[in-house]
Amino acid sequence: MRGGIFEWPGPAEPIRGSLYLTTFGLRKTFVLMHSRSGPNLVVAAYRGMGGDAILPLCVASLLSHGDEWFGHELFDEMPARTINRRPDLLPKQTLLDGYCDWAAQVLGETEPALTEAHFEATYEETPLAAPVPKAG
Secondary structure, rough: OOEEEEEOOOOOOOEEEOOOOOOOOEEEEEHHHHHHHHOOOEEEEEEEEOOOHHHHHHHHHHHHHHHHHHHOOOOOOOEEEEEEOOOOOOOOHHHHHHHHHHHHHOOOOOHHHHHHHHHHHEEOOOOOOOOOOHHH
């Protein structure tokens, strides 16, 4: 399940990073991060929590404490575009709060209004279609 897509300008097309949740058929939920500069990485695994509860918590943690807690930053500069594919699981406010925390810690940005203005101008919600139930 894809949670969020982050884009930066590229020479021919946008460069993308993203967050995913998957189980790999196991009893854990894994959080995979694809940064703009590297391969997919498993950054966390949770047992006993469904993806609905994990996604907002993990995004907030990755943005607020990325390298310190997970060994990787979700990104190294503010995305030019943020596409929320699961606004039902990842509230807009969670992303905005995480961006403000990230800007304060990584960029030393002391004026949250600048981060909020950038976020509002570059944020969009493009929800995934709901899965069709299997006929039984």
